[in-house]
């Protein structure tokens with residue numbers, strides 16, 4: 536028998552499956568908070584189910600709701616923290632393979648959106664409708680000894696999770712995890728300052744201002760090309776990037792290579808610090824005081840508990856295991872994504 540039975544059933548089925556289930560998780564507090572009505576209106580006009588975060592740490596729960604509703608597309612309207620929350624919630628629900636993620640940049644710095652070629656709110660909705668899908672890596676972090684409760688991603692009560700205790704010290708990152716001076720400064724500094732200076736300028740400025748920073752004593756083990764590499768010493772910064780624009784283009788992490796880019800800026804005499812910060816060489820892998828590893832996993836041990844910034848959220852621990860899950864995040868990107876992607880061989 537003709538599978539359509541001559542009734543046009545096939546067409547009807549296609550029609551049923553055609554409308555994508557689109558969700559938008561909207562953080563009304565991101566950035567200057569003035570975007571709420573506009574973003575909601577743009578989303579509702581386009582058929583999105585809109586859910587607003589009511590408190591810090593709510594985004595993962597809303598993303599799990601979206602997954603339970605079989606959403607095909609979940610957009611995060613906020614900054615990098617909101618995107619991280621959405622991705623984490625979808626991962627909790629094992630929904631990453633069947634869900635495309637997007638970002639509507641209304642946060643303070645919107646680093647991820649910039650790096651995937653999303654230029655603003657209206658543009659974000661165009662990209663969500665017509666943009667290409669790419670599969671990018673996700674970074675993973677685990678702090679402290681598993682289950683010892685010594686570390687927690689702040690502001691993330693992971694409400695509604697049965698396994699909250701076990702997972703408190705674990706997390707994902709789409710951008711980077713960093714410790715040291717910029718993390719301390721970034722976690723402590725107002726959004727307004729960050730927004731005024733932009734990330735790289737902010738880091739350089741923080742470094743210039745904080746010449747008294749004592750550094751952090753770290754030992755790092757990284758697996759590079761299957762071989763273990765170690766580094767121990769006093770660092771100003773330890774940065775593990777998945778997709779991040781620190782340093783010159785060749786040092787920028789490529790989120791599609793299955794590798795993490797770690798840069799350690801060693802503690803250095805003040806005069807040299809000022810000179811390198813002024814010329815923007817601080818994160819150049821060829822600079823005297825920088826060490827660069829392209830690696831699949833890292834173990835970072837600190838002498839004392841440190842504040843790591845994981846996509847801008849705080850994780851306090853004295854031991855961080857960092858890993859990568861290649862190509863697990865399906866993301867909508869803008870036309871300039873390829874230009875923003877580094878060529879690691881440049």
Ligand SMILES: Nc1ncnc2c1ncn2[C@@H]1O[C@H](COP(=O)(O)OP(=O)(O)OP(=O)(O)O)[C@@H](O)[C@H]1O
Pocket residue numbers: 562563564565566567588589590591592593594613614615616617618641642643644645646690726729847848
């Ligand atoms: N309704 C809410 N009230 C208070 N805090 C919230 C609320 N919803 C989310 N948050 C918190 O807001 C923070 C995330 O902010 P997000 O990173 O999205 O924006 P931002 O900090 O303005 O921007 P960026 O990360 O780009 O600098 C998270 O710590 C999250 O838990």
